[in-house]
Amino acid sequence: MNFSGKRALVLGLGETGFSAARWLKSKGAEVSAADTRSEPPRSIPGMKVYCGPFREEILEGIDLLVLSPGISFQEPLVQKARIAGIDVAGDVELFAREIASRHPAPKVVAITGSNGKSTVTTMVGKICEKSALRTVVAGNIGLPVLDTLEEAADVYVLELSSFQLETLRSLSPDASAALNLSEDHLDRHGTMEEYARAKAAIFAGEGVQVLNREDAAIMAMRLPGRPAFTFGASVPASESEYGIVESAGEKWLAKGARKLMKVSQLKVEGLHNAMNALASFALCEAIGIAGERISAALAEFSGLPHRVEKVCEIGGIRFYDDSKGTNVGATVAALTGLGGTSVVILGGEGKGQDFSLLKPAIEAHARAAVLIGRDAEVIGRSIADAKVPLLRARGMDEAVKMAFDAAREGDAVLLSPACASFDMFRNYAHRAEVFVESCRKLEREACHSR
Secondary structure (H helix, E strand, O other): OOOOOOEEEEEOOOHHHHHHHHHHHHOOOEEEEEEOOOOOOOOOOOOEEEEOOOOHHHHOOOOEEEEOOOOOOOOHHHHHHHHOOOEEEEHHHHHHHHHOOOOOOOEEEEEEOOOOHHHHHHHHHHHHHHOOOOEEEEEOOOEOHHHHOOOOOOEEEEEOOHHHHOOOOOOOOOEEEEOOOOOOOHHHHOOHHHHHHHHHHHHOOOOEEEEEOOOHHHHOOOOOOOOEEEEOOOOOOOOOEEEEEEEOOEEEEEEOOEEEEEHHHOOOOOHHHHHHHHHHHHHHHHOOOOHHHHHHHHHHOOOOOOOOEEEEEEOOEEEEEOOOOOOHHHHHHHHHHHOOOEEEEEOOEOOOOOHHHHHHHHHHHEEEEEEOOOOHHHHHHHOOOOOOOEEEOOOHHHHHHHHHHHOOOOOEEEEOOOOEOOOOOOOHHHHHHHHHHHHHHHHHHHHHOO
C-alpha cells in the first residue's frame, strides 16, 4: 500500500498509535497525531502533535483517521469524521489491507474472547512454530501488528480485543475463534449486546469458525454456510465437535470419536486450560497442521504468567496468582478450573460488572472470600448471600494472611480479583508482584516458626 499524498491523523500516541504513525510515515503519508495528554509518551521527530482535548478543526484536510485501541468509536470527533466521509480505521484494519495484497497470502488465525485469548494465541503460536511455519504472534499480545509486516511469515496468529475489532472491516482469517463472552468493558461498549457485536466481527470473511458450544452468546455468532467446529468440556457428539472423554479412568481431549491426547499430558492445570487446548487444536487443524504435531507442542506448553500460576505451597495450602483475572468470567473460570476448594481474593476497580454472577462458583468452590480495593463493598453486597465468610482486608499483605488463616490443608489461596488493578497498583503485573512477595513473606515466616 502507498499512502503518498495522503494526510493521516492518528488519535492516541500509546504503543499502538505510535506504531501506526511510524508505519504510515514509512508508506509516504503526511502524518499528524492527537493525544489528550499534555505530554504524550512518544512521538516522531517533525510530526505535528495536538495535545489536550480533541478539537474538530484538526480533521481539516484529513483523508485517514487512525484510532488507537483506547479511543472509542463513539468519541465525538470520530463520529464527526465518519459523517464527513473520512476513512476511519485501526491498526489491525491497516494490517488487513496490507496483507490482502500479498502473494502468496500468509495464513491468518485470529482469536478473541473475554478470557483465555492470550493463552490460546500463545498455544497456537507455539504449535505453528513447532510445525516449522514462520510464525508471527501479534495484536493485543506482543508487538503491534504493523510492526510485524517487515518479517516474512507463513502464518500470523492474532489476539484481538473488542476495542481492536470495533474498527475492523477487511480482515478475513483462515480460522478464527471466539472463546467465551462474559461481562467486561461495559464502560466502553455500554451493553452486552454491543460488546458481543464487537466480538463477532472476528468472523468476517469465509474462514473456519471455532466456537465455544457451552456459551450461548458465542454460539449465536455461528454463521450459516460457514465451516465451523465447536469445543466444550462435554463429550463430542460429532466429528465437528472437540471435547473431553474418559477412557480407562483417564481423561482425554478428543474430536468426535478420535482421542487426541491425555489431559494429564498438559503442563497447565485446570479445566479452563483443557478448554484452551481444545480451541487451539481446532484452530490448528483448521489450517492443516497434523494432530500429532499439535499434541506434542501442547504437551510442552507451560502457561503464561499471572494466569492461575502456582506461586508456592505452605503447610499443604497452594497459592495461585491469577492477577490477569480482571473480570467476573475469568474468576469463575479460575475457580471452576482449579476445582477443589479455594479461598479467593477479590477486588479492585469493578468496571460496572454484575458481581452476583460470581455466586454459583463461590458457593461451589470457595471456603471464603477476602475483599480488597475500591469496589470491595460493591462485591460484598453482590455476593452477601453466597453462604461463605466475606473478609475485608486493607492491603495485599493482610489479604494473603487472612486467606491463609481461613484455608485448610489441601485448599488453594487464589488471587483472582475479577477487577482491574489501577485503584491500588500500576497494572495487573504489579498486583501480581505484590501478591507473590506477600506469599514469599508468609512462606519465610512459616519457615521461621517451625
